[in-house]
Amino acid sequence: MTTITLVQGDITRQSVDAVVNAANSSLLGGGGVDGAIHRRGGPAILAECRKLRASRYGKGLPTGRAVATTAGELDARWVIHTVGPVFSRAEDRSALLASCYRQSLRVAAELGARTVAFPAISTGIFGWPMEDGARIAVRTVRESADPSVEEVRFVLFDKEAYNVFAEVLEA
């Protein structure tokens, strides 16, 4: 059984088996969650990302996919990097956002992670409306989490995002 929990705070401060990173295809860092994870996790994470770029993901990690590295100095065993879609009003990219959660959970289960922290993927720099992002996140985790994953923790940066997730979770 997977329990979904909500926390308001900084995802880099969580003690969990796996922390999910809202990365970009380059896997070489950026702002938001990605910047925070690399800053606090230290250079070991970027070193593994560079190796992935030199091997399996020469062209970068495709949108909707997920791959794990060490968590460096974070209080976690792994960082699972996933690439959310950039929000578009012209095109429905919801399936790609759902895929981020599904694929990250698949990687987590393969690794044996029992606790997984997610940010609200794509809802920052990539512009996805929070309420829709929250609905997709909660629905996909409910549908696809392997029972070996005991806790999926959504870590929301501010009170507003926390409240949106809380409403979606109760609905």
Ligand code: AR6
């Ligand atoms: N802990 C938890 N949540 C956070 C944190 C944090 N430390 N920092 C930001 N958020 P974003 P995206 C929230 O922009 O939209 C990067 O440059 C934030 O308020 O991190 O998927 C990557 O390299 C928002 O609700 O990710 C990509 O280029 C949510 O986390 C691009 O940004 C996601 O915001 C990815 O954009």
